[in-house]
Amino acid sequence: MPAIHFNDGRAVNVANIFCIGRNYAAHAAELGNTVEAEPMVFLKPTSALLEVGNAIELPSFSQDVHHECEIVLVIGKGGRNITQADALSHVAGYAIGLDLTARDLQTVAKQKGHPWTLSKGFDGSACISKFIDAAQLPTPDEAKFSLDVNGQRRQTGDCRLMIHSYAKLISYVSSRFTLQEGDLIYTGTPEGVAAIKSGDKLTLRLDGLIEASFNVA
Ligand code: MN
Numbered sequence: 190m191p192a193i194h195f196n197d198g199r200a201v202n203v204a205n206i207f208c209i210g211r212n213y214a215a216h217a218a219e220l221g222n223t224v225e226a227e228p229m230v231f232l233k234p235t236s237a238l239l240e241v242g243n244a245i246e247l248p249s250f251s252q253d254v255h256h257e258c259e260i261v262l263v264i265g266k267g268g269r270n271i272t273q274a275d276a277l278s279h280v281a282g283y284a285i286g287l288d289l290t291a292r293d294l295q296t297v298a299k300q301k302g303h304p305w306t307l308s309k310g311f312d313g314s315a316c317i318s319k320f321i322d323a324a325q326l327p328t329p330d331e332a333k334f335s336l337d338v339n340g341q342r343r344q345t346g347d348c349r350l351m352i353h354s355y356a357k358l359i360s361y362v363s364s365r366f367t368l369q370e371g372d373l374i375y376t377g378t379p380e381g382v383a384a385i386k387s388g389d390k391l392t393l394r395l396d397g398l399i400e401a402s403f404n405v406a
Contacts, residue, residue, distance in 0.1 A: 191238045193263060193373070195282060196319040196399075201263060204371040206233040206315055207362050208259075208288055212352050212377025219380050228353045228361050231305050233288075233375075237315040241401040247387065248311045251291035256385050257378035258336035258344045258393055260329070261286040262355065263320055264372040269363050276359035277329070279368065282320035285334055285395040287403070288375050289314040292384070315375070318393060318401030325398055329355050336381075337392040344381035351377065 192200040210229040211217040217224050239245065247254050265281025288309065295308035326332060329348060336344040353361070358374060385391065389405040 191235045193238070193240065193284070193317055194319055196321055201281070201371050203235050203238060203373055204369040205366070206235060206237065206373045206375070207366070208233060208309070208375040209353070209358055209377045212358075213346075213350055213379045214352060215350075215380035216378055216382065219382070224352055228358055230362060230365070231309060233310045233315050236312055237310050239313040239316045239403075241316075241318045241403065243313075244404045244406040245289070245316065245385070245391075246313055246406045247385070248291060251293055251308075253291065253293040253384050255290045255292045255382045256336060256338070256343065256391060257288040257290055257382050258334065258346065259286055259288050259375045259378050260284075260332060260334055260346070260348065260395060261317060262329075262374050262376065264368050264370060264374070265323070267367065267369040267372070269367040271360050271363040271368065273354075273356040273360045276356035277323070279359060280323045280355070281370075282323050283326045283329060283395065284318045284320040285393040285399050285401060286318060286375060287316035287391065287393070288378060289316060290382075315373075316403055317373075318395075318399050321398050326396070332396050334393070334395045338385065338389055343383060344379055346379040350379065
């Protein structure tokens, strides 16, 4: 079972990887998507995890892999039907990651009404930094984050612009799936998604608390 790590070295085995789509209005608009009233949830297999320190390997079956920089939370205490008031107490930590997306495959899947699994769940598509304790980010709904590619700013995230708050996401996901310790939730990307290519260096930052770089092989 793949593990993620806190910045003090503690390891947590990852159970499920939930991802939220269209949680920033400007990103939904840039892909021509409408915003839903309820969070849009999809899954990645745990084989998709790629922890910082490893290179991104572009899949042979896509010519258009996009970066989606996102804040990721890890569940500490599981539960179901978690209330929004209790939700943040279930979070053990936060990280910054990439929901890598084979946009060409996803576009075909959308046209055909097929699932996104092939475009979102390939090996290495869930890039992840080390985690910080939740206590180090007491107001996650005000967090800011960014992605630089080869030193140029590509994405800037401001959690105050999230359509669904962290509490809403945790409450909603737990109303459909029993959350377990070690579950990850990728919380959505702001605008600015674009293709990556071999040789690129991607640097992700969360509020001065985390910096993580990934090289594209
Ligand atoms: Mn995403």
